[in-house]
Amino acid sequence: MPSRHVARWSLVGLLVSAALTFGTLIAGPSYAADSAEIFVVQGLPGKVLDVSVDGDSVAKGVKTAEVAGPFKVAAGSRKVTFTSDGEVILERTFSVKANSSWDVVVHLPAQSSGKPLVTVFKNDLSAVPKGKASLTVAHVAAVPPADILVNGKVLFANIANGESLNLVVPVATYKVAIVPTGETEPVILGPVDLTVQGSSLNRIYAVGDPDKKTMTVAVHVIKLTTKGSGKPSKVNTGTGGQAVGQEPPLYVNLLR
Amino acid sequence: MERAGFGAPLSRRWGALVTPLLVVVLTGCGAGTGVPSAGPVGLGPASSSPEKSTAAGPVPNAREGRQAKSTRVRFVPEKLTLQGGASAPVKPATTVGGELQVPTDVSHVGWWDGSASAGDPFGSTVIAGHLDSATGGIGFFAKLLRIDVGTKVTLEGSDHRMTYRVVAVQTVAKEALASDSRAFDQTGAHRLVLITCTGTYRPDRGGYDRNLVVIARPIGLAH
Numbered sequence: 145m146p147s148r149h150v151a152r153w154s155l156v157g158l159l160v161s162a163a164l165t166f167g168t169l170i171a172g173p174s175y176a177a178d179s180a181e182i183f184v185v186q187g188l189p190g191k192v193l194d195v196s197v198d199g200d201s202v203a204k205g206v207k208t209a210e211v212a213g214p215f216k217v218a219a220g221s222r223k224v225t226f227t228s229d230g231e232v233i234l235e236r237t238f239s240v241k242a243n244s245s246w247d248v249v250v251h252l253p254a255q256s257s258g259k260p261l262v263t264v265f266k267n268d269l270s271a272v273p274k275g276k277a278s279l280t281v282a283h284v285a286a287v288p289p290a291d292i293l294v295n296g297k298v299l300f301a302n303i304a305n306g307e308s309l310n311l312v313v314p315v316a317t318y319k320v321a322i323v324p325t326g327e328t329e330p331v332i333l334g335p336v337d338l339t340v341q342g343s344s345l346n347r348i349y350a351v352g353d354p355d356k357k358t359m360t361v362a363v364h365v366i367k368l369t370t371k372g373s374g375k376p377s378k379v380n381t382g383t384g385g386q387a388v389g390q391e392p393p394l395y396v397n398l399l400r
Numbered sequence: 401m402e403r404a405g406f407g408a409p410l411s412r413r414w415g416a417l418v419t420p421l422l423v424v425v426l427t428g429c430g431a432g433t434g435v436p437s438a439g440p441v442g443l444g445p446a447s448s449s450p451e452k453s454t455a456a457g458p459v460p461n462a463r464e465g466r467q468a469k470s471t472r473v474r475f476v477p478e479k480l481t482l483q484g485g486a487s488a489p490v491k492p493a494t495t496v497g498g499e500l501q502v503p504t505d506v507s508h509v510g511w512w513d514g515s516a517s518a519g520d521p522f523g524s525t526v527i528a529g530h531l532d533s534a535t536g537g538i539g540f541f542a543k544l545l546r547i548d549v550g551t552k553v554t555l556e557g558s559d560h561r562m563t564y565r566v567v568a569v570q571t572v573a574k575e576a577l578a579s580d581s582r583a584f585d586q587t588g589a590h591r592l593v594l595i596t597c598t599g600t601y602r603p604d605r606g607g608y609d610r611n612l613v614v615i616a617r618p619i620g621l622a623h
Contacts, residue, residue, distance in 0.1 A: 223459055236461060238462040264463070265465035266465070273586075307467065309472075310471065316587060372515075373494040376495045376512065376584065377498040377499070377577070378500070379502070381541065381611075382530065382598075385532065387538055387542050387545070391545065392546070392571065
């Protein structure tokens with residue numbers, strides 16, 4: 145580990161407010177035949193970007209950690225162009241399948257001296273049980289592979305720039321921190337309080353560069369359908385009486 | 401300072417390989433339609449609008465996001481095996497009118513479809529099965545009446561497997577199962593909860609008066 149200076153960040157509430165800001169923009173997925181939806185995630189610190197797809201402007205003035213979209217695009221190969229003050233910063237092609245959802249992320253590489261990247265992530269819109277959330281953490285920051293601690297435990301291990309990891313979790317507020325893989329410090333980001341939104345895909349992007357104190361998160365929430373039935377109040381699994389006399393030993397309740 | 405990173409020194413910063421393309425982009429002199437397979441944008445009626453970009457030459461592909469290698473395996477259980485080898489198929493079970501509808505086949509057990517998948521980091525994976533039934537006789541989960549703390553229980557599904565170890569066996573009054581036990585709790589560390597009936601058989605009151613609840617904790621991760 146080089147002797148990089150890594151500040152401890154206190155961003156309590158930031159995730160929540162970001163989620164509130166962007167989460168409300170987004171309705172459930174709806175596709176026309178042969179089209180896909182894309183969102184643009186702005187992960188370049190200190191930049192305000194204009195975005196066009198196949199030459200058509202789709203968003204202007206997108207600030208760091210903001211999410212723009214959804215934009216409906218035809219399935220197939222698309223081209224995204226990021227400009228700042230009229231200058232092209234980055235232009236990339238990517239391919240989308242019909243009836244699917246994608247996050248197109250412009251961000252820093254693992255080494256902050258490298259050139260910016262565009263990474264495209266497919267959004268998993270699988271249904272989640274009621275009261276739960278699909279939580280994806282993606283690493284698009286200028287840091288080496290990292291562990292992500294949730295409530296002090298490593299739940300997302302050894303994620304490299306351009307990688308993501310998904311979990312299904314109950315709706316709650318979690319303390320999330322990012323540390324170098326296998327270490328407990330220096331803390332690259334957090335701990336931040338993250339309240340995940342139920343019945344939703346919560347995509348959390350770690351963006352920025354700790355050396356320049358620009359680490360932050362972009363939050364993208366997409367509403368999902370739910371599956372599964374509600375909590376039972378009764379389980380009635382003995383209706384014959386044949387097992388009478390086979391009660392468990394008396395010590396069983398001593399173990400409570 | 402920010403502009404310096406992306407402005408004039410761009411070609412130096414970004415290396416020789418991409419320099420020709422970027423020069424073309426920045427000077428705007430390319431007149432070709434060099435973007436391969438970039439069809440109409442499909443943004444509503446404007447989808448037939450001509451290519452506005454002046455880029456010449458192929459545009460590099462974006463990187464595809466990858467799943468981290470440490471991604472956890474999670475699966476819906478399809479088979480339950482008790483230490484010693486006895487096993488039962490696991491079928492999804494739904495709650496109807498507050499009652500979990502376990503499979504009528506007493507050799508099968510039911511996974512509550514609102515509970516955690518095997519391998520999830522939080523919440524109970526709830527599997528209930530018959531102790532007995534009027535039509536099917538003694539059920540597979542009658543074996544839980546004699547299960548010991550320390551016994552291993554393995555779940556399988558979708559070519560994955562996860563093993564748990566029993567940490568507690570308890571009984572609870574049937575009407576207090578939801579309120580007085582954490583059997584259905586979907587918060588807290590992941591665990592496997594097996595439920596059947598026990599206690600006094602009272603056919604006039606719909607069966608046994610207690611539930612047997614077996615709690616098991618994961619041994620390692622699903623794989």
